[in-house]
Amino acid sequence: MSGIRIENGTILFYGNAAGYVSKGRAVVDPMFQGEELSAFLGRQREVKEVKWVNGVFDRLMSGQKETHEIQLLKNCRVWQLRPDVDIGMKFIGYDEMLKRYGPPDPANYQVVYDGEVDTNDLEGLYAKFNADERPPGYTGYSLSMSDVLELYDDAGSEFHYVDRFGFKQVDFAPPGQTMCQSMQL
Structure with missing residues (x-):
């Protein structure tokens, strides 16, 4: 045997x-x-x-x-505001972002990490991207308010805005990224 x-x-x-x-x-x-x-x-x-x-x-x-x-692990992208955006957009809660600037606009963000992670838990990811030793390939600052976490797999993506307390799931379709592709004749 x-x-x-x-x-x-x-x-x-x-x-x-x-x-x-x-x-x-x-x-x-x-x-x-x-x-x-x-x-x-x-x-x-x-x-x-x-x-x-x-x-x-x-x-x-x-x-x-x-x-x-057992939850299948997804890949993760961390989106942070580009250096050239209005400084007032950075490090603010979701409600304030909506009130002053509208919903988070992917055109204002850049990817600072794209890779595999060992958890789908948002709080666990928050801790991972705020640890002294971040994952290889991470080029951003510590995860903070106004950042967006994307968890994705073959089925699509889900986006979470880092808010004052916890996370807010948001619609956030980066340029060139679609949830489903269809063929047109």
Whole structure:
């Protein structure tokens, strides 16, 4: 009997919950990455793609044992106001932004980070982008009011304005970015 198997959507590697399978994608902690596990996953008909994501083992061990409890991680973009915009727009709450300037305009923003993150939790992301050691590739200042967090995947994007207390979900369609593309004849 092999030491690697899939039970109820959980990938077990010699008794350890190494990852899970959901919608044709195997999401596996890279600490288990190796030739044996890669070959096993390659032989599974239900696995169309393998994604190696840090923290999966910890999330599984913390009680998220059922695959439906595990939230697939999205990528993240951090949008901050460009240096040349009206200084009054910076570091203000959402209500004040609406009152003085209207809704956040993507034309006034620039991307200071675009990459994978280990959580979809907005408060967790706030802490990550305010830590002394920010993720590689992050070029902005500490996450602050007036910034916009974008969480995205193949299904689309959701945008969250950093407000005085917490976050406000906003419509924020950057130039050239569409939620759905359609073909015209």
